[in-house]
Amino acid sequence: MKALFVREFAMVQALNEISFDIRQGEIVGYIGPNGAGKSTTIKIMSGILVPDDGSCTIMGYTPWKDRVSYVKHIGVVFGQRSQLWWDVPVIDSFELLRDIYKVPPGDYRSNLDLLVETLELQSLIHTPVRQLSLGQRMRCEIAASLLHGPDILFLDEPTIGLDAVSKIAVRQFIKTINEERGVTVILTTHDMSDIEALANRIILIGGGSVLVDGSLSELRTRFGVHKKVIADYRETDSAIRIQGVTVQSRSAGRAVLLVDTEQTKISGVIGELSEQVELLDVSIEAEPIEEVIVKLYKEYQI
Numbered sequence: 001m002k003a004l005f006v007r008e009f010a011m012v013q014a015l016n017e018i019s020f021d022i023r024q025g026e027i028v029g030y031i032g033p034n035g036a037g038k039s040t041t042i043k044i045m046s047g048i049l050v051p052d053d054g055s056c057t058i059m060g061y062t063p064w065k066d067r068v069s070y071v072k073h074i075g076v077v078f079g080q081r082s083q084l085w086w087d088v089p090v091i092d093s094f095e096l097l098r099d100i101y102k103v104p105p106g107d108y109r110s111n112l113d114l115l116v117e118t119l120e121l122q123s124l125i126h127t128p129v130r131q132l133s134l135g136q137r138m139r140c141e142i143a144a145s146l147l148h149g150p151d152i153l154f155l156d157e158p159t160i161g162l163d164a165v166s167k168i169a170v171r172q173f174i175k176t177i178n179e180e181r182g183v184t185v186i187l188t189t190h191d192m193s194d195i196e197a198l199a200n201r202i203i204l205i206g207g208g209s210v211l212v213d214g215s216l217s218e219l220r221t222r223f224g225v226h227k228k229v230i231a232d233y234r235e236t237d238s239a240i241r242i243q244g245v246t247v248q249s250r251s252a253g254r255a256v257l258l259v260d261t262e263q264t265k266i267s268g269v270i271g272e273l274s275e276q277v278e279l280l281d282v283s284i285e286a287e288p289i290e291e292v293i294v295k296l297y298k299e300y301q302i
């Protein structure tokens with residue numbers, strides 16, 4: 001009741017001196033923990049939000065000032081929001097978007113055919129949006145954002161709630177439009193496997209600032225220093241002890257070892273292992289990207 005009469009306001013600085021350039025044709029993973037400022041950045045870059053300060057130039061346009069001419073060049077997908085009309089068949093929304101963006105009929109037809117085929121929308125486009133599952137709707141959302149053939153695609157959690165098959169289909173599609181049409185993609189997601197599958201570059205933000213800007217392999221070299229060695233061997237009671245190696249788990253005939261590759265060479269570990277047990281099989285795995293990102297968040301205390 002009190003809040004109805006006396007509103008308390010607090011200032012939140014959502015972004016603070018964020019600065020980066022993105023080249024045409026890049027796929028950039030824009031990542032960070034909850035509340036880091038990812039959606040705010042995407043909203044500024046797509047012209048929905050006006051920043052209090054600073055500048056942003058995309059293809060020569062200032063998104064929030066040149067909205068009418070700028071939106072022709074961009075496609076936006078917000079995983080949490082729909083740009084499709086809820087009660088009408090998907091194709092009606094597509095046709096409305098065609099008219100809003102004034103897409104020439106020939107371009108619309110060829111874009112639609114390509115999107116329907118690659119995103120497997122044949123059976124969906126005549127169904128009202130409210131009758132679609134989340135994954136089906138997301139595939140239609142992505143198609144809707146691309147009908148006018150944009151140069152840049154902003155994706156804010158595009159694979160949220162998708163099953164494994166739809167996720168792979170959506171990722172494959174993003175890759176294809178990037179490679180074949182040179183579409184620049186800016187992707188925010190909490191799903192690190194999306195990042196691993198798609199992004200050549202990562203921008204990590206936290207507390208509204210850019211903390212890391214680099215390639216995934218650079219991040220791995222810097223933060224992913226552990227490798228997992230999974231060894232299968234003929235069962236034995238003898239202990240496995242190797243300097244610089246942690247035995248993460250051990251069950252009948254199998255041990256999982258964690259190796260700090262800055263301290264210990266993998267070849268040495270396998271050599272010592274084969275002296276201590278009768279090895280049957282060995283596999284080596286890089287540190288999962290999720291764990292690398294958790295380390296990053298810890299290092300920057302975000």
Ligand SMILES: Nc1ncnc2c1ncn2[C@@H]1O[C@H](COP(=O)(O)OP(=O)(O)OP(=O)(O)O)[C@@H](O)[C@H]1O
Nearest residue numbers: 012013014015032033034035036037038039040041
């Ligand atoms: N409409 C709003 N009014 C007030 N504060 C907001 C609003 N939207 C976002 N914020 C604040 O701005 C900051 C950045 O939010 P933003 O939505 O950009 O984060 P995010 O990185 O996209 O987070 P998430 O991963 O949870 O989606 C947060 O502190 C958030 O509370």
